Amino acid sequence: MSLSPARLRVLVAALLSVSFLGALDHTVVSTSLATIAGRLGALEHMSWIMVGYTLAATAMLPVVGKLGDAVGPRLIFVLSLVLFLAASLACGFAPDLGWLIVARVFQGLGSAGLQLMSQTIVARVTSPRQRPRYMAVIGAAFPIAIVVGPVVGGLITDYWSWPWVFWLNIPVGLVALALALAAVPRLPGGAHPRFDVPGSLVFTVSLAALVLAVTWIGDEALRPAAIACAAAAAIGLILLVAIERRAVAPILPSRIVRSRTILACLGLSLVVGAGLFSVVAYVPTYVQMAYRTSATLSGLVPIATVLGMLVSSLLTGWLVSRSGRYRLYPVAGTALAASGLATMALLPPGMPLWVPMVVMAAVGIGTGAFTNLIFAIVQSAASRDDLGVVTATTNLVRQVGAAVGTAVVGGVVGFAVAAGLPDGLDAATLTPAMARSTPEAVQDRIGLVYHDVFAPVFLGLACVYVCGVVIAVLLPAGRLTDEVPTVGSELETAESRA
Structure with a gap:
């Protein structure tokens, strides 16, 4: 689908805002991690604030990608943005670590959809030769966030209150949502609307186990759990191959x-x-x-x-x-x-x-x-x-x-x-x-x-x-x-x- 130059510029601005939102959230939170965990009285478990987000964002990538192909990237993009903003609001109101970790998991789910659908939408509305330029512009969100995020996180932590680490997403996200609703075209879904539910579940669990294994292997106390997760990931991979060979619409087509x-x-x-x-x-x-x-x-x-x-x-x-x-x-x-x-x-x-x-x-x-x-x-x-x-x-x-x-x-x-x-x-x-x-x-x-x-x-x-x-x-x-x-x-x- 070809867009007018003006609408394409608005679309790129919306996608850049959303990409920057997701990248900035990760770097800002990492700077404020110790303060947040200390205020919630769970300093020894603070790594889960990042691990929960990373697990969800990583494990859901293929599932979200397949959903975007099946029903169209615009719907998944808008739903992901709404989920990300709602989870950001919930993070700021977290009374304890358990609440915060669950909210961060939902944030990670939304982040996966935002990151992936931004790249997919660009691919659907531009020519192959145009894509490198627009991909580079949207990809600029990550290095900029690495530079800006720690400073912003430090300022919020030192001079404001930690919930604003998450609530900062709301105004930026609402502007991005308005731009997205106006500029993202209604792109049709693919020719294969069927969804591989068993393969998606096994893949998600296996990948989560793998991420946990490599995260925990360096901690002597958690090493037995890491080995168990690695074994579960290996078994899941074998099971996934068997499922995908019989699937009508596999999550990774051969x-x-x-x-x-x-x-x-x-x-x-x-x-x-x-x-x-x-x-x-x-x-x-x-x-x-x-x-x-x-x-x-x-x-x-x-x-x-x-x-x-x-x-x-x-x-x-x-x-x-x-x-x-x-x-x-x-x-x-x-x-x-x-x-x-x-x-x-x-x-x-x-x-x-x-x-x-x-x-x-x-x-x-x-x-x-x-x-x-x-x-x-x-x-x-x-x-x-x-x-x-x-x-x-x-x-x-x-x-x-x-x-x-x-x-x-x-x-x-x-x-x-x-x-x-x-x-x-x-x-x-x-x-x-x-x-x-x-x-x-x-x-x-x-x-x-x-x-x-x-x-x-x-x-x-x-x-x-x-x-x-x-x-x-x-x-x-x-x-x-x-x-x-x-x-x-x-x-x-x-x-x-x-």
Whole structure:
């Protein structure tokens, strides 16, 4: 469906507002987490405020994608936004942790629909060549939220009351809802309205078990539960394969995974999740310990990374929309990011802080060159009836890669730091402030331990990006067209051009 330029601009503004809303909520809440849990008297269980949201948002992606294909993305988008706003209101009124966790689960459900349907709607109303530009604009919400969210969360926590962390969503969401109702067209559902209920249930439970397993495996007290969840996920996967082979409308149609273009994009999405998101979570700690900086200054390194992503993503989207050619950017981007992470591994101790800032900015530039572009590519290789499913699968692979990568990096860092610290220092209770209060010689030793622990971590993540280079080289060359999609398949066209 083709829209007028004015209506398309209003639509993009609505989708950008909603994407920013979901991304900002996550970063604002993470900053206020300890305060919220402390006020509710459940500091020891505060991780569930984030885990409940993440579980719901991740596990529901394929289900929401299939629903969007079946009944049309506009309905799912509006319902998701209403659910997100209602859950935000409920979060602010939470009298205890149980109430808050349930409300956060519903927030996560709404967030999954908002994220996914925004990308699907863009794919339904633009041509393949237009998509990289608009995907980059909507994708800009994430890096901007990473920069703005912690500041907003800190200000609300320090100078206001914690319910406004959630109620902040209401006015922004209502404006986005009004824009969406006016600008999002009534897009029809797909040709396969049947829904795979058994497969969706088994998949959701299995994925939830997997996320819990990788979340809990680093906690010694929860390790038996993590192993049980991993076993349940493995059994669920076997059961899911059996169900999907007999399903009339499986949640992941086999025709999708037969496309070389789609498989390559899924591999690149996994690289983004495992290669970048996992390291960004731990870079501030590394900088505080190895470079002896404050928490505020340590935030400059991830900020440099996401700003590099933002600039690169917007520039790449504009360039691909002009030429239609896309293969160069994933190849060059993965190579640049791999070089940046390898450089991080080789940096000697005692370098000025601007050095890791520049290097990690290069990693961000490399990743931004393809992180949003692959959605435009993968959607151009799928039929209109599979847009929701293929977009959901690409997001899902990234989320799982981030969860597993973060768990692995966290486990390696925790074990290696504990083994390398000088006698008398406990890794479980050592904070950057405590480290800076120790004698100069001890500070040097702590900084060297963190440097030596993170060097192989950076090198391992560089290897992940090297795998990304191979995947990007295997991505079929092609050219995005100017044709706005109609009913039918674009898969054969894209593959034949490859």
